[in-house]
Amino acid sequence: MSEPGLATASLRRRLGLRVLALLAVLLVLLGFTVDLVLGANLRSDLRQRLVDRAEIAQTLVDQGRSDEEVVSAVTGDTVQARLETADGDEVGQIADPPAAPAPGQGPRPGPGVPAPTPGAVLDTGDAYVLRAELSDGSQLTLVADQGPITDAVTQLRWILLLGSAVTLLLAAALVNVAVGSGLRPLGRMTALARSITSGDRGRRLRPDRPHTELGSTAAAFDDMLDELEGAERTARRAEAGMRDLLGDAAHELRTPLAAVQASVETVLRSDPPRDRREELLAGAVRELQRSARLVGDLLDVARLDSGDAPALHRRTSDLLDLARRSADRVGGPVAVTGDPVPADVDPDRVGQVLDNLLRNAVRAAGPAGAVRVQVGRVGEEAQVDVTDDGPGVPADQRERVFDRLVRLDAARGRDGGAGLGLPIARALARAHGGEVSCEPAARGAHFRVRLPVTPLTG
Template identity: 80%
Template sequence: MTAPVLRTASLRRRLSLWVLGLLALLLVVLGVTVDLVLGATLRSDLRDRLVDRAEIAASLVAQGRSDEDVLAAVTGDTVQAQLETSDGDQVGEIPDPPAGPAGGLAGGPARPGRPPAPGAVVDTGDAYVLQTELPDGSRLTLVADQSPITDAVAQLRWVLVTGSLVTLVLAAALVSATVGLGLRPLDRMTVLARSITSGDRGRRLRPDRPSTELGSTAAAFDDMLDELEGAERAARRAEAGMRDLLGDAAHELRTPLAAVQASVETVLRTDPDRARREELLAGAVRELQRSGRLVADLLDVARFDSGDPPALHRRPTDLAELARGSAQRVGGPVEVHGPTVRADVDPDRVGQVLDNLLRNAVRAAGPRGRVRVELGGAGGTATLDVVDDGPGVPAEQRERIFDRLVRLDAARVRDGGAGLGLPIARALARAHGGDVTCEPVAAGACFRVRLPMTG
């Protein structure tokens, strides 16, 4: 399955475009709002002006003022007036508004077929017209020209468009510079990553505010570097351990194979008597068995290292009987003490654990030493303590000896092992859900095996 491709378009360009796009949208909304609100406000003021002029005219007529005085009072500020007296005379002039449907004014609010209501302001498109009856029976017609409002709104639109364009140009320059400053931590991360690639492994970003977006990214970057360095160190240790394993394995195999070769060559060259020949061949068989155990241990270590431990065939098993069988196989001064304890284990693999521990204990105790296996169980866990009266294990070495290829100096004198028994024993015990540990004792050494008991 192909991994998704990370899109890596310029972050600065994307942020700049997003900011400029949002600013342009805001400017458009602002311009449209100002245009609509200002136009509506100016037209509303103009309509209110016509109504006020009509009220002034009615008040002056009621005071008995002349027609000329009335017209002079209501004319001006784009408002023109015409007065039609009750005798049919007309005073003043106004532009002729276009006729609308059924005798109404074009664009007015009058419904089709009906004239506009008296005193109503009619919008003809170019002007507002108001016709009203005065107290003396005359009719007053007021016309307010809308062209100044239209021109003002048009000029305002050009100002808004020009100002918006200038604002966007200036914002583009400022946003690009500002975004560049804001993204400077990313440039530092890039420089750090390249320096680490060139070999400077110890550098870190160490953000002062790990809760922010860039801070959390930098903290995750530092954590990733720590994990990578840890993995690199573990890989180097594993590689060094593998080299040591191969070297020790070659060294350990060279000795028994050389002994087998010498024994076989002696038999072939000298044709000794039967007793000597059997002695030489028996020695060759022992060395081959030792080589076989070493190869088996190497295979087990390789399986555990690859994460593929051997399959376990569990069944309820008497651990005391298993310990006695292992003592017979190993030989030496081994005693088994304790009650009958049953555990849900693979008897072959647990027998391998005990064999490894008992061989180490017998070698450490020496020909005059004593080795014992003490069984017990409590809390659903069975324990087998393999105790010897040998030189013991120093406190600082009790965990290290479970690393593969580790052999204590005191054991090297008599020990021909490769240092694989204890790590294999612990790995097998842990595969059962238990463990193997080296416990502190007053004298000698004590290795404790913990295994789950039968439920």
């Protein structure tokens, strides 16, 4: 199941629209809040004005002012007043009176009854009405028109609406510029990617603040480029190694095959004596065996490179006996010493490991040299040490010799091998849970094989 593709809508457009949408929501909330708060404050102020006018009227009555003076003092600023005296006379008029309590309703204060406080303010929708009985028995009706407040709130709403529209238009232009400036690093990344595609592999973004959002993206981009460049170098080395492998394999196979061809042609053409014929055929067999070993090494390398673990057929085997058999197969100046060490291994694969190490040691030691094999046990590991008195392995080459196709100059020669024995030996040892390493040595080379041993039973 393939992964869904990356959404590639314009980032600038998406960011701009989201910022403008957020700004529009904030402006709507601001307008609603201002409208609600201002309208509530204005209406509360108007209601409080009626209460204050009623208190002023009461104060003037207590001072003995005339009814006309009382009405005149409380009229004005959208407030209308009408005073109904205890005798039934009316002073002042209210134009278009709202729905309010009718004059004369409610109890009138009698002798000795305290003066009532101003009554509650009634909201008729278009106006506020307050009806209060004064201390002299008169009734005061105050009406405050809400029309100016409504007009002021409506005008404010239009101002907020137009201001919000202008603000959004200006914000759209500024956000486009700001987002474009903020996305400039992405443009650099795009230009860099295209330059790398054109062949400029060494360029990097190198962000100055790698912990920010764009900085972490740029750092991840640089890391990806480093990995890709490393993978490219590895692939090129592998390709070069494969070419070298094919060239070395062709060279190594051509020599024994040419010797086999020459031996067989000599036997067929000249019909030499029996001793000579057997010598030629024995040489041909040896060269064919050498070719078979090289082909086997190539097959092992191909399987290991493909990631296939070598098949192991384990059984308890004596490593000392396996070392002696390997010494017999390889031949040459090989001395095997040590104690029997049982281990749960594949004897054929361990024998292949030892054969590769002993062949290298015999080649390095030369006809006059010596190769020593020491088998022993250290803790839960078996150790097989292979040493020779050849030219040795430089300290900086002890790990490199386990790379494929690596052959030190001292090992080159007609039978120097293709540089596959040591990598195969290490891979087979690791498949057993062990290791092959090149150890420091005062003289010659020292290779050590470590393998897990069979647990001892009582």
